[in-house]
Amino acid sequence: MNENPPTGQQPEPEKKPSLAEAIGANAKVAQNADGGIDVLSTVGGVRGILETVVPGFVFVLVYALGNQLSWALLSSIALGVVFMVLRLLNKSTLVQSASGLIGILICALVARTSGDARDYYVPGFLISGGYLLALMASIFVKWPLIGLLFGFIRNEGVAWRQQPDRLRRYGIATWIICAVFALRLAVQLPMYFTDQVVSLGIARALMGVPLYAAGLWFAWLVSRPATAGHAPTPEDLAS
Numbered sequence: 578m579n580e581n582p583p584t585g586q587q588p589e590p591e592k593k594p595s596l597a598e599a600i601g602a603n604a605k606v607a608q609n610a611d612g613g614i615d616v617l618s619t620v621g622g623v624r625g626i627l628e629t630v631v632p633g634f635v636f637v638l639v640y641a642l643g644n645q646l647s648w649a650l651l652s653s654i655a656l657g658v659v660f661m662v663l664r665l666l667n668k669s670t671l672v673q674s675a676s677g678l679i680g681i682l683i684c685a686l687v688a689r690t691s692g693d694a695r696d697y698y699v700p701g702f703l704i705s706g707g708y709l710l711a712l713m714a715s716i717f718v719k720w721p722l723i724g725l726l727f728g729f730i731r732n733e734g735v736a737w738r739q740q741p742d743r744l745r746r747y748g749i750a751t752w753i754i755c756a757v758f759a760l761r762l763a764v765q766l767p768m769y770f771t772d773q774v775v776s777l778g779i780a781r782a783l784m785g786v787p788l789y790a791a792g793l794w795f796a797w798l799v800s801r802p803a804t805a806g807h808a809p810t811p812e813d814l815a816s
Contacts, residue, residue: 628677630782632656636697637778646694650685653697657681694774698781702762702769709758712751719744721751723796731802742803750796757792760784 632653640649657678664674680700688697715722719738724747728737737743761784768777 625673626786628657628660628674629786632660632677632681633778633785634782637775637782640694640778641775646688646692649694650689650697653681654678654685695769695772695777698765698769698777701781702766705758705761709755709762712755712758716748716751716755719748721747723747723751723754723800727797727800733802746800750800753796753799754789754792757788760788 635656636649636653639652640646643649657674661671661674661678664671683700684697687699688694690696712722715725721744724737724744725735727747727750728734733743737747764784765777765780768780
C-alpha cells in the first residue's frame with residue numbers, strides 16, 4: 578500500500594504535545610473507577626510506600642541503637658538494593674525502587690562526606706524547598722502546577738485558565754501542596770539545627786508519603802469542577 582500523500586498535498590505536520598499534556602503524561606496520578614484520584618496507587622501502592630519510608634526508618638533506627646554512622650548508612654543502602662532486587666525478581670517496573678535507591682545514595686554520600694548523621698536529610702530539605710518555590714511561582718504567574726496536572730487528567734487541558742472560578746480552585750489546590758512542603762520544612766529544620774537526629778528521622782517518615790498523599794487527596798477534592806447550576810457545597814467535596 579502506498580502511504581505517501583497525493584501529489585500536491587502536504588503531509589500533516591506532527592502535532593506536538595502541549596505543556597499540560599507533557600506534564601500529565603509523565604504524572605503518576607492514578608484514578609479509580611468513578612474518576613476520583615486513587616491516592617494509594619498514586620504514591621506507588623503499599624510496596625511504594627515501604628520503599629520510600631523503610632530505608633530512612635532503618636537508618637535512624639540503626640544509628641539510634643549504635644551511634645555508628647557507617648553502619649546506619651550501609652543498612653539503608655542495603656535495604657534499597659534489596660527492594661530493587663525484589664522488583665527484578667518479580668519483573669515489575671524499577672522506576673520507583675531505582676529512584677529511591679539513587680536518593681538513598683545521595684543522602685548517604687552527603688552524610689558520609691560531612692561525617693554528620695543529620696546531613697542525611699539535607700537533600701530532602703533542598704528538594705522540598707525547590708518544590709515549594711516552583712509551586713508558589715506557578716501560582717503567582719497564574720499557571721498553578723496542580724491545575725496543569727489535574728486539568729490534563731480531567732480532560733480540561735488549559736481551558737480552565739479562562740474560567741476565574743476554575744483558576745481560583747486550582748490555585749487553592751496548589752497552595753495545599755505548597756503547605757505540605759512548607760510544613761515539612763517548618764517542623765524538620767528546627768530538629769536539624771538542634772541536632773535531634775532520631776526525632777528528625779521519625780518526622781521525615783511520618784511527613785513523607787503519608788502527608789503528601791493526604792495533601793494530594795484534599796487538593797483533588799477542592800479543585801473538583803462545580804456541579805452545573807450551583808457552587809459546590811461541603812457535602813459535594815466530601816462525596
